Amino acid sequence: MGRVLGRGEYLGWQEKVAEIVKANAEKLRRFQKRIIENEELDDYKVEIIRLYENLKGITTPIACAKILNIICPNFFPLWDNAIANAVRVELAHIKNYGFDKSVKIFSGGDYFRFMVGIKFFMVKHADIISSLSRQYQQKKLRIVDECLWSLVRRPFYLIF
Numbered sequence: 001m002g003r004v005l006g007r008g009e010y011l012g013w014q015e016k017v018a019e020i021v022k023a024n025a026e027k028l029r030r031f032q033k034r035i036i037e038n039e040e041l042d043d044y045k046v047e048i049i050r051l052y053e054n055l056k057g058i059t060t061p062i063a064c065a066k067i068l069n070i071i072c073p074n075f076f077p078l079w080d081n082a083i084a085n086a087v088r089v090e091l092a093h094i095k096n097y098g099f100d101k102s103v104k105i106f107s108g109g110d111y112f113r114f115m116v117g118i119k120f121f122m123v124k125h126a127d128i129i130s131s132l133s134r135q136y137q138q139k140k141l142r143i144v145d146e147c148l149w150s151l152v153r154r155p156f157y158l159i160f
Helices: 013-023 025-032 041-056 061-071 081-092 108-124 126-136 140-153
Strands: none
Touching (some): 013 025, 025 041, 041 061, 061 081, 061 108, 081 108, 108 126, 108 140, 126 140
16 A cells, blocks of 8 residues: 555645544444444445545545555455456446446445445355454455455466
8 A cells, every 4th residue: 555655646645544534533433343244235335435435535446445444344345456356347247236347446336336245245155254264363354355365366277
């Protein structure tokens, strides 16, 4: 994150992020108590998108997810460019899903749709994710991030 945010165009991002965090402290405290797989995400859609967009105004779209995950590690999933691009490519063909693979900037709506997919994945594979979380002493969302990171960076012939 520092490699990108260290560029001149992002000077002062730390102070601006601190201001956004302070302005949204109550909301973030509520999200800190939430676990993504236990929540009805549609109930928080507007808040999630707004938080993400506020951060995106001063950092990169990928940094937004990282900042939110640092503050609320059980609710906001991580993504990086490779994961976000892979998700966009995979879901762009689904009518009305909302991803447009020709658009290069990730929106709060994209991140919300990603969260919905992550929740679905976590619920579907709850036993294995919980087991790996205990085994490696990592948050469940970190396990999911590592899984996705491995998938998008390896040739598929290694997986099949």
